[in-house]
Amino acid sequence: MRPQSAGNSPEISGSERSRLATAGARAVTLAQLSSQPRGDRFKGGIFLALLLFAVAIALLGLVAIIVQAAVKGAPAFGMDLITNGPSTLNPEQSGFRPALLGTLYLILGVILLVVPLGVSAAVYLEEYADRTRWWNRMIELNVQNLAGVPSIIYGILGLAFIVRGPLDLGFILAAGSMTLALLVLPTVILAAREAIRAVPPSIREGSLALGATKWQTIRRQVLPAAIPGVVTGVILAISRAIGETAPLLLVGAASFVTFAPTFFGDNGYTALPVMIFNYAARPQDEFRVLAAAGVIMMLIVLLAMNSFAIWLRNRYEQQW
Amino acid sequence: MVGESRVKETLKDRAPEEQSEQAGLIQQISVREAAPTEVDPWAGEKVFDLEHVSVSYGSSLAVNDVSMTIPKNEVTALIGPSGCGKSTLLRCLNRMNDLIPSARVDGEVLYHGQNLYGSKVDPVQVRKLIGMVFQKPNPFPKSIFDNVAFGPRILGLGDIDHRVEKALRGAALWDEVKDRLDDNAYGMSGGQQQRLCIARTMAVDPEVILMDEPCSALDPISTAKVEDLMNELKEQYSIVIVTHNMQQAARVSDKTAFLIVEMDAAEGNRWGQLVEYDETDRIFTNPQDSRTEDYVTGKVG
Amino acid sequence: MEARDTIGAFGRGGADRPPPSLEASSPRYGEKLIKGFLASCAILSVITTTAIVISLLLPTADFFGEVGFTDFLFGTEWAPTFTPAAFGVLPILVGTISTSLWGMLFAVPMGLGSAIWLSEYASPKARKVVKPVLEVLAGIPTVAIGIFGLVFLSPVIEGVFPFMVNVPPFSAGVAGLAIGLMLVPIIASISDDAMRAVPGGLREAAYGLGSTKMKVATRVVFPAAISGIIASLVLAGSRAVGETMVVLLVAGASPNLTFDPGSSVLTMTAFIAQTATGDISTGSITYDTIFAVGALLFVLTLIMNIFAIRLVRKYREVYE
Ligand SMILES: Nc1ncnc2c1ncn2[C@@H]1O[C@H](COP(=O)(O)OP(=O)(O)OP(=O)(O)O)[C@@H](O)[C@H]1O
Numbered sequence: 053m054r055p056q057s058a059g060n061s062p063e064i065s066g067s068e069r070s071r072l073a074t075a076g077a078r079a080v081t082l083a084q085l086s087s088q089p090r091g092d093r094f095k096g097g098i099f100l101a102l103l104l105f106a107v108a109i110a111l112l113g114l115v116a117i118i119v120q121a122a123v124k125g126a127p128a129f130g131m132d133l134i135t136n137g138p139s140t141l142n143p144e145q146s147g148f149r150p151a152l153l154g155t156l157y158l159i160l161g162v163i164l165l166v167v168p169l170g171v172s173a174a175v176y177l178e179e180y181a182d183r184t185r186w187w188n189r190m191i192e193l194n195v196q197n198l199a200g201v202p203s204i205i206y207g208i209l210g211l212a213f214i215v216r217g218p219l220d221l222g223f224i225l226a227a228g229s230m231t232l233a234l235l236v237l238p239t240v241i242l243a244a245r246e247a248i249r250a251v252p253p254s255i256r257e258g259s260l261a262l263g264a265t266k267w268q269t270i271r272r273q274v275l276p277a278a279i280p281g282v283v284t285g286v287i288l289a290i291s292r293a294i295g296e297t298a299p300l301l302l303v304g305a306a307s308f309v310t311f312a313p314t315f316f317g318d319n320g321y322t323a324l325p326v327m328i329f330n331y332a333a334r335p336q337d338e339f340r341v342l343a344a345a346g347v348i349m350m351l352i353v354l355l356a357m358n359s360f361a362i363w364l365r366n367r368y369e370q371q372w
Numbered sequence: 373m374v375g376e377s378r379v380k381e382t383l384k385d386r387a388p389e390e391q392s393e394q395a396g397l398i399q400q401i402s403v404r405e406a407a408p409t410e411v412d413p414w415a416g417e418k419v420f421d422l423e424h425v426s427v428s429y430g431s432s433l434a435v436n437d438v439s440m441t442i443p444k445n446e447v448t449a450l451i452g453p454s455g456c457g458k459s460t461l462l463r464c465l466n467r468m469n470d471l472i473p474s475a476r477v478d479g480e481v482l483y484h485g486q487n488l489y490g491s492k493v494d495p496v497q498v499r500k501l502i503g504m505v506f507q508k509p510n511p512f513p514k515s516i517f518d519n520v521a522f523g524p525r526i527l528g529l530g531d532i533d534h535r536v537e538k539a540l541r542g543a544a545l546w547d548e549v550k551d552r553l554d555d556n557a558y559g560m561s562g563g564q565q566q567r568l569c570i571a572r573t574m575a576v577d578p579e580v581i582l583m584d585e586p587c588s589a590l591d592p593i594s595t596a597k598v599e600d601l602m603n604e605l606k607e608q609y610s611i612v613i614v615t616h617n618m619q620q621a622a623r624v625s626d627k628t629a630f631l632i633v634e635m636d637a638a639e640g641n642r643w644g645q646l647v648e649y650d651e652t653d654r655i656f657t658n659p660q661d662s663r664t665e666d667y668v669t670g671k672v673g
Numbered sequence: 674m675e676a677r678d679t680i681g682a683f684g685r686g687g688a689d690r691p692p693p694s695l696e697a698s699s700p701r702y703g704e705k706l707i708k709g710f711l712a713s714c715a716i717l718s719v720i721t722t723t724a725i726v727i728s729l730l731l732p733t734a735d736f737f738g739e740v741g742f743t744d745f746l747f748g749t750e751w752a753p754t755f756t757p758a759a760f761g762v763l764p765i766l767v768g769t770i771s772t773s774l775w776g777m778l779f780a781v782p783m784g785l786g787s788a789i790w791l792s793e794y795a796s797p798k799a800r801k802v803v804k805p806v807l808e809v810l811a812g813i814p815t816v817a818i819g820i821f822g823l824v825f826l827s828p829v830i831e832g833v834f835p836f837m838v839n840v841p842p843f844s845a846g847v848a849g850l851a852i853g854l855m856l857v858p859i860i861a862s863i864s865d866d867a868m869r870a871v872p873g874g875l876r877e878a879a880y881g882l883g884s885t886k887m888k889v890a891t892r893v894v895f896p897a898a899i900s901g902i903i904a905s906l907v908l909a910g911s912r913a914v915g916e917t918m919v920v921l922l923v924a925g926a927s928p929n930l931t932f933d934p935g936s937s938v939l940t941m942t943a944f945i946a947q948t949a950t951g952d953i954s955t956g957s958i959t960y961d962t963i964f965a966v967g968a969l970l971f972v973l974t975l976i977m978n979i980f981a982i983r984l985v986r987k988y989r990e991v992y993e
């Protein structure tokens with residue numbers, strides 16, 4: 053989740069401003085009265101040291117995860133990783149081919165579903181919805197809420213509604229795609245809304261003042277200007293979908309698939325993170341090495357996507 | 373610059389000719405001979421007729437009870453201190469206020485006798501006929517050409533290339549940009565951007581152009597260019613302009629309306645009130661209301 | 674200049690035209706259709722929520738047809754697949770709370786420390802590097818973090834503090850630590866946003882009174898940003914409760930009713946993932962149990978999310 057930036061030069065309401073100002077002033081005055089300058093400098097130094105320690109630990113965690121996986125997985129690196137399927141008999145030559153293809157297909161399906169649905173919902177909420185209406189506020193709250201629902205609950209939804217129940221598709225790859233799409237849809241909507249909101253109202257006014265209709269304005273001015281932000285949001289959502297494991301466990305991503313999957317075929321499919329999980333859960337060390345190598349593969353893909361998203365944002369985002 | 377003053381020259385030469393064609397040569401001459409100084413400035417055709425127009429945002433009144441007529445093919449200026457509702461009033465003239473959910477218009481805005489807020493009236497159609505130029509230049513994040521071509525394209529008007537050129541020439545911008553039509557409009561200077569916005573408006577062929585402080589973000593040279601332009605434009609368009617600059621109002625407008633902020637001390641409410649509306653010359657040389665005099669002579673505001 | 678000649682063709686000023694029509698030239702059904710389509714995409718989010726609720730509710734109702742409500746909520750033994758079966762949810766509820774608490778114990782100081790450093794101490798340059806790096810950390814798939822916990826953290830911690838890992842390699846405390854790694858960037862990022870949204874004037878006023886940087890940070894900025902900070906903590910808590918892959922890999926699978934960090938525990942998410950992966954038939958009590966646990970999990974996270982959304986709204990309203 054990429055937190056939305058909360059305005060840097062904010063305006064605040066009068067009463068709140070004075071409340072904060074008095075609270076702040078009181079705190080500072082109290083602090084002044086009770087402080088000894090020399091002790092202050094010492095305390096300040098300790099405090100900064102603690103902060104730096106916190107940042108260092110956080111960053112160290114990141115580095116450790118990557119380095120550990122790289123070191124552990126190194127022996128398994130090679131083309132086998134991409135070209136071979138899994139094999140219990142000789143783990144040394146096992147690879148992730150069906151899983152990679154499975155993830156590729158899953159993500160393709162997610163993109164096909166999530167881009168039109170997410171952008172459309174975002175356009176409705178930003179451009180059409182009248183916020184004084186309760187149903188629009190409800191939709192908004194709903195989207196925010198869905199973004200925080202645990203991924204395993206989406207797995208349950210997929211199992212009860214898509215695999216079985218009303219849609220009854222069975223344990224097929226398309227069901228996995230739909231489940232993942234529902235999972236990242238709120239994230240895409242929130243990101244797309246942010247991007248659409250960033251297009252200044254003056255652009256809409258300029259277009260409407262020429263006699264353009266609302267949809268013409270959205271289609272020809274707002275959406276093109278919002279594309280970089282939307283694409284960035286979609287890439288980040290997709291990179292989340294790539295790493296999601298838990299919901300796939302529930303909608304049928306199997307542990308051991310040796311052939312390339314298809315969208316609707318019912319002889320099973322798997323995905324990269326599921327396969328990594330399965331290798332990791334085995335006690336033999338050869339499989340853990342494979343899992344680590346898979347993690348590195350996944351991280352490389354994700355890092356590439358994230359960097360691309362950031363580059364895209366910096367390169368194409370309009371500075372108004 | 374030389375080229376432009378020449379344009380003005382030809383314009384002055386031609387203006388009476390066109391008028392006489394319109395009104396009938398003989399009649400025109402006889403009127404002039406009979407009363408050369410007494411041509412009624414209010415006799416011409418009107419575009420807008422405002423009758424007791426009040427605008428509120430939610431429960432707070434922004435402009436109270438304005439009645440005025442806006443003549444065709446003239447420049448009408450709205451002046452007054454900040455917050456007196458000039459923008460608000462201007463934005464009711466092409467239903468831009470519709471974009472603010474809380475805004476409400478009472479009274480009647482008649483456009484050629486038709487109520488602009490009638491139930492069958494389509495705001496999109498209204499804005500095709502009544503264009504608007506905003507305070508801050510707001511070009512689209514596209515090429516110069518696409519900025520001007522946008523309007524004609526969505527309205528399905530033909531011969532885009534020709535139209536774009538005409539509009540850019542009309543806005544006195546063609547010579548400056550003809551070699552870089554494909555460049556992004558954001559690379560232009562502020563003054564060029566504002567003239568681009570004017571060109572963009574002209575390209576869809578409106579009848580009226582509303583301008584909300586079109587020069588407030590511009591330097592003096594760009595301002596002079598836009599002002600020159602207005603003098604030319606009124607031949608083809610009716611213009612309503614909001615300005616804070618008194619000299620500008622005096623220079624470019626034929627009629628001037630002066631609004632003030634009225635205050636209700638007891639309740640703390642503020643709203644805009646029309647004080648005086650007259651020929652620009654009279655507003656600036658012989659105002660009827662002392663408040664107008666104080667304002668235009670710079671004693672207040 | 675030819676400009677004047679060509680302009681003559683424009684404008685309606687010169688010609689004696691009849692008053693132009695102000696009515697719509699076409700009914701523009703397309704615009705309405707599009708709006709309807711966009712609205713239905715937004716409504717999909719409401720349908721998703723409804724579907725989640727229904728898919729949880731129906732089997733849960735069946736479940737409570739067979740198991741008493743109090744037996745479920747207050748029972749201290751969890752053995753749904755045994756004969757005789759026991760459906761006391763407390764052990765796995767406590768398992769969830771335990772791993773989440775250990776995670777928060779690590780993540781709160783680290784995350785808040787990082788946030789204070791980012792918003793009050795870091796140079797713009799350092800900020801520009803550290804914040805995106807933390808966001809990348811937030812994007813690491815949890816299965817990778819789980820493997821890191823299982824393969825690296827667990828043996829290392831077992832070596833240093835043997836009481837932390839009773840049944841190698843599984844431990845609630847180590848699972849908590851791994852979850853904590855994942856929570857730090859969430860807390861840091863959102864709290865940093867909240868603190869940076871505090872008006873600069875407040876800081877300047879405090880500095881003007883001669884306060885130290887530490888005093889300004891802890892007594893002025895921190896209290897002023899408190900609702901955003903609490904929101905970040907609640908969101909992180911909700912993430913911890915809903916986390917599946919880390920606990921599945923590191924916490925083990927024994928439903929022990931204990932807060933002991935060294936013990937192996939089963940969490941609600943881990944139970945769902947484990948049980949739903951096996952081949953279970955629709956309508957069996959085991960199948961229904963998954964949904965009953967899912968419903969409890971959903972309610973817990975829903976309460977946390979709504980609380981967090983409220984708080985975020987509050988601080989956005991104050992400062993924007
Ligand atoms: N969108 C809005 N919602 C609520 N009130 C508004 C809105 N726009 C303007 N107002 C109020 O209406 C009154 C008139 O505003 P308006 O912008 O029309 O004044 P103005 O004369 O154009 O001022 P300026 O010269 O500063 O541009 C002001 O009191 C303003 O606060």
Ligand SMILES: [Mg+2]
Nearest residue numbers: 458459460584
């Ligand atoms: Mg204004």
